[in-house]
Amino acid sequence: MTVTVVETAELTKVYGETIAVDKLNLKIGEGEVFGFLGPNGAGKTTTILMLLGLTEPTYGEARISGYNTTFEPLNVKRITGYLPENVGFYNDLTARENLRYITRLNSMRRQEATGKIDEALKSVGLMEVADKEVGKFSKGMKQRLGIADVLVKDPKLVILDEPTTGIDPAGVSHVLDVIIGMARNHGITVLLSSHLLNQVQKICDRVGIIAKGKLVAEGSIEKLNTELFTKGQNAVEVQVTELTDGLMNLLRSIVGVTGIDVTGNSLSIFSDRDVKKEVSKAIVESGSLPIQIKTRDYALEEIYMKYFSED
Ligand SMILES: Nc1ncnc2c1ncn2[C@@H]1O[C@H](COP(=O)(O)OP(=O)(O)OP(=O)(O)O)[C@@H](O)[C@H]1O
Numbered sequence: 016m017t018v019t020v021v022e023t024a025e026l027t028k029v030y031g032e033t034i035a036v037d038k039l040n041l042k043i044g045e046g047e048v049f050g051f052l053g054p055n056g057a058g059k060t061t062t063i064l065m066l067l068g069l070t071e072p073t074y075g076e077a078r079i080s081g082y083n084t085t086f087e088p089l090n091v092k093r094i095t096g097y098l099p100e101n102v103g104f105y106n107d108l109t110a111r112e113n114l115r116y117i118t119r120l121n122s123m124r125r126q127e128a129t130g131k132i133d134e135a136l137k138s139v140g141l142m143e144v145a146d147k148e149v150g151k152f153s154k155g156m157k158q159r160l161g162i163a164d165v166l167v168k169d170p171k172l173v174i175l176d177e178p179t180t181g182i183d184p185a186g187v188s189h190v191l192d193v194i195i196g197m198a199r200n201h202g203i204t205v206l207l208s209s210h211l212l213n214q215v216q217k218i219c220d221r222v223g224i225i226a227k228g229k230l231v232a233e234g235s236i237e238k239l240n241t242e243l244f245t246k247g248q249n250a251v252e253v254q255v256t257e258l259t260d261g262l263m264n265l266l267r268s269i270v271g272v273t274g275i276d277v278t279g280n281s282l283s284i285f286s287d288r289d290v291k292k293e294v295s296k297a298i299v300e301s302g303s304l305p306i307q308i309k310t311r312d313y314a315l316e317e318i319y320m321k322y323f324s325e326d
């Protein structure tokens with residue numbers, strides 16, 4: 016990892032009897048897109064509020080670019096952009112006027128603001144409708160304007176809470192493109208909380224899964240896949256020209272194979288490690304040929320279900 020932007024150490028929040036966030040240790044690097052996943056009540060929003068310095072941790076600490084979020088909240092605020100689930104804009108003002116209003120609130124100089132506003136509107140693809148009233152915008156356009164609003168500040172870190180909820184597929188893909196663009200073109204670190212796993216899978220470099228305040232899994236999608244493999248969840252799906260007893264015996268003798276399902280000439284070979292090569296070799300040795308062979312990829316959805324169903 017390069018420069019660390021977000022770091023939490025044993026970050027904990029207790030509300031009465033509820034441990035909302037339980038000793039969370041997170042590290043997110045510069046320019047990384049991090050997906051923060053978890054079911055309702057898992058502790059995502061509480062974590063985000065502590066990262067923003069809006070709620071004090073009960074125990075542990077959070078740092079943004081080295082600034083302690085409890086003791087240096089102004090420094091944190093200066094470098095962090097936050098997009099809540101429902102962004103509020105003035106509907107009777109245009110997109111540009113709304114952004115102008117924000118820059119005034121942030122006491123940005125007019126000339127500097129003009130350049131920043133244009134740049135932000137361009138980044139999110141709203142230049143053409145910059146002078147249209149926001150009341151006429153779709154939800155997806157409003158979310159993109161929300162991202163423009165955050166970009167105007169030139170943040171180092173952007174935190175988005177469910178940025179694609181309630182947006183149609185075309186709008187979602189546009190919003191996601193804009194989010195990736197923030198990271199890739201501006202080097203911004205992005206923390207994105209979501210339930211929409213398919214989407215997160217597409218754009219996140221890394222994900223963290225939180226359940227009951229605890230981080231239960233963390234890493235790249237590939238790493239989470241590998242963890243599943245080591246738990247005996249690996250499956251090779253193969254179709255062969257000819258299924259013989261000889262082949263079945265060869266397959267069963269491969270080290271790590273834990274089970275084989277047969278349907279016609281199609282086999283699912285389960286193992287606790289990657290056995291794709293040995294499977295190919297066995298098929299050819301038996302005198303048969305593989306028509307199709309693939310390692311089953313666990314979509315994030317499956318990974319997510321797995322971590323939540325294991326209680
Ligand atoms: N201000 C509060 N006072 C008391 N309990 C709270 C407060 N805020 C959150 N909680 C509790 O802390 C836990 C974590 O809530 P949090 O809002 O962080 O979850 P979440 O992951 O954001 O959920 P969701 O997906 O529903 O937004 C829940 O049990 C919630 O009821």
Ligand SMILES: [Mg+2]
Pocket residue numbers: 059060061
């Ligand atoms: Mg929440």
